[in-house]
Amino acid sequence: MHSAEDRALRVLWGLETPPNHGPKARWSGEQIATEAVALADEVGLDAVSLARVAQRLGMTTTALYRYVDSKATLVELMVDAAIGDPPEITGRGWRTRCRTWVRLLAERYAEHPWLTDVKPTGMPRQPHPYAWIDALVSAIPSQANVDSLRLALLLDSLIRSYAALERSMSAATPEPWLAEAVALRFPALAAAPAQNVSDAHAELDFAVDTVLRGVG
Numbered sequence: 001m002h003s004a005e006d007r008a009l010r011v012l013w014g015l016e017t018p019p020n021h022g023p024k025a026r027w028s029g030e031q032i033a034t035e036a037v038a039l040a041d042e043v044g045l046d047a048v049s050l051a052r053v054a055q056r057l058g059m060t061t062t063a064l065y066r067y068v069d070s071k072a073t074l075v076e077l078m079v080d081a082a083i084g085d086p087p088e089i090t091g092r093g094w095r096t097r098c099r100t101w102v103r104l105l106a107e108r109y110a111e112h113p114w115l116t117d118v119k120p121t122g123m124p125r126q127p128h129p130y131a132w133i134d135a136l137v138s139a140i141p142s143q144a145n146v147d148s149l150r151l152a153l154l155l156d157s158l159i160r161s162y163a164a165l166e167r168s169m170s171a172a173t174p175e176p177w178l179a180e181a182v183a184l185r186f187p188a189l190a191a192a193p194a195q196n197v198s199d200a201h202a203e204l205d206f207a208v209d210t211v212l213r214g215v216g
Contacts (some may be wrong), residue, residue, distance in 0.1 A: 008029060008067070008068060008069070008073050008076070008077060009073075009076060009125055009126065011029055012029070012077065012080055012126055012127055013127055026059070027057060027059070027067065028067075029067050029068070029077060030077075030081065031057075032053065032057065032064070032067050032068060032074075032077070033074070033077035033078050033080065033081040034081050035053055035056050035057055036048055036053045036074055036077070036078045036081075037078050037081050037082050037112065038056075039052060039053060039056060040078060040082075040112070040114045041111075041112060041114070044114055044117075045075070045114035045117045045118070046117070048071070048074070048075075048078075049071065050064050050065075050068065050070075050071060050074065053074065075118060076125065076126060077126075079115065079118055079124075079126060079128075079129070080126035080127065080128045080129070081128075082108065082111075082112040082115055083105075083108055083115075083126075083128045083129055083132065084108065084128055085128060085131055086101075086104065086105075086131055086132045086135040087104060089101050089104075089135050089136065089138075089139045094139060094140045094141060094144050094146070095212045097136075097139040097140070098136065098139070098140070098151070098155065098208070098212060099205075099208060099212075101132075101135065101136045101139065101155070102155055102158070102159060102204070102208050105132060105156070105159050106159050106162070106163065106201070106204060109159060109160070109163035110163070110166075113163070113167050115160075115163070116160060116163050116164040116167060120160075132152075132156075133149070133152045133153070133156070136148065136151070136152040136155070137149055137152055146215050147215075151211075151215060154211060155208065155211065158204060158207050158208060158211070159204065162200045162201075162203060162204040162207070163200070165200045165203070166200035166201070169198060169200060
């Protein structure tokens, strides 16, 4: 016997069909997740609730429980829908393909900033995150002598970290006195060559290049 949460995920994997008892289902789990993603894009993840999703779909919250039993389950379906299928990863050389993979996945995070609010608690349980990992693993030839699975997980964590950094930097204005205070207390930093680290995309590129130079 599977829990309602497990059943929703098993439907995603094609291991189980949606329950067919009662009236014919008007919506699919994928359609509900897509609507919830659109809501999160508009108002943020914290403001998403089963009641608000049901209202957007023109159904009662009780009816929505036929598809999703909790917000936690809904969020798992939302992540799968927001990440989506990976496009074909192309490029000459496996390092180029890794950079392409990072850029494309980072674009998904940019389209859905609330993804950084979903804190990973272990390996993913949805098919689309695995599809992205598989895409990178498949893009690295075995003769490259690279632990492609660990590299994929490391690059994924970098993407998430810099996407979160970009959100926080765009929402905060640094205090005008802070730079001077840092320079006075930490003279080695003050003597270092000036760097503009406010571009999270550029910093992600630097981090990825640093990682790729160290592997293979």
